[in-house]
Amino acid sequence: MGGLFTILGGESRSNIARLFPDGTVDLSFNPGANRTVNGIALQPDGSILVGGAFTVLAGQSRQRIGRLNNTEPATESLSFDGSSITWLRGGTSPEVWRTSFDFSTNGTDWVSLGQGTRIPGGWRLTGVGLPANGFIRARGYVCAGDGADWFVESVAPATASIRVSLVRDGAEVVLSWTGGRGPYQVQQNTDLGNPNGWTDLGEPVLTNWIVLPIRSGNVFLRVRGQ
Incomplete structure (x- = not known):
């Protein structure tokens, strides 16, 4: 957001700042402008067009218009840990809001799981229990401020x-x-260079632990779920 201010949300900011959807100030964004910022527009690549009465923007001489470039690569990840879905976005990935999460057994028909909660770097939905096979989807709304919303x-x-x-x-x-x-299957391998060398250690278990005797030599272990 832009305007004429030196403090926003308790943080020192010179006429321009970025807010998370929950209203808190993004501490990583602080370019500064020496005079009033009247307009801001977000571009698809994450760059920000800024217009106003300023002559300095982000420490550079600019006459009333400038562009703030996001030089970091766009990154995102979507993961499920058994009870929570986390959608992390960074770099040039534009900020999203109205984030929702869905589940599908076939990748075509989706069932809503609910709205996400803002966390540092992304969004999260907690208290989720899902079937063994399927897909998760995260969707967010980007408001560029110039009518180009998507x-x-x-x-x-x-x-x-x-x-x-x-x-x-x-x-x-x-x-x-x-x-x-x-159920979980514990497996062992004596040579990580051999992807076909994994063998089962006993029968699958429903617990989340197992006790094994110490063996001589190198032994690699892994646990596989359903």
Whole structure:
């Protein structure tokens, strides 16, 4: 947003600032203008056109009009950890609002999961339980301020990642994990260069831990969910 101010939301800003949808000030954005900013327009590549009575913008001499370039690459990720869906966006990816999340079993017919909550760097929906197979979708509305408004979306498999930890307990190790969906299959491999070398360690389990004896030599372990 632009105007004639030196403080916005309790933060020092010179006539231009960026706000998150919840009204808080984006601390990473502080170009500054030496006089009033009257107009702002967002371009599709994330650049910002600025117009006003200023002669200096972002420390550079500009006569009443300038463009703020976002030189970082556009990045985004959509993930599901078993209970929460997180949509992270950065770089030249434009800011979105009215964000919603959906689920589909076939990638065509979608069921709404609800509205997302703003978090640093993106949006999140918590308290989500999904079937074993399917897809998740995040959609957000971009308001450029010049009539060029549009939706952006990201789609990903609804596969929950599994985070594994290993703790030694005497002559045994306790392998535990979070995320994913059971039953879980623990596998071992003695050579990571051999992708076909993984073998099952016992039967699938419904718990999120297993105790294994310590073996000599290099042994690599992984846990696979459903």
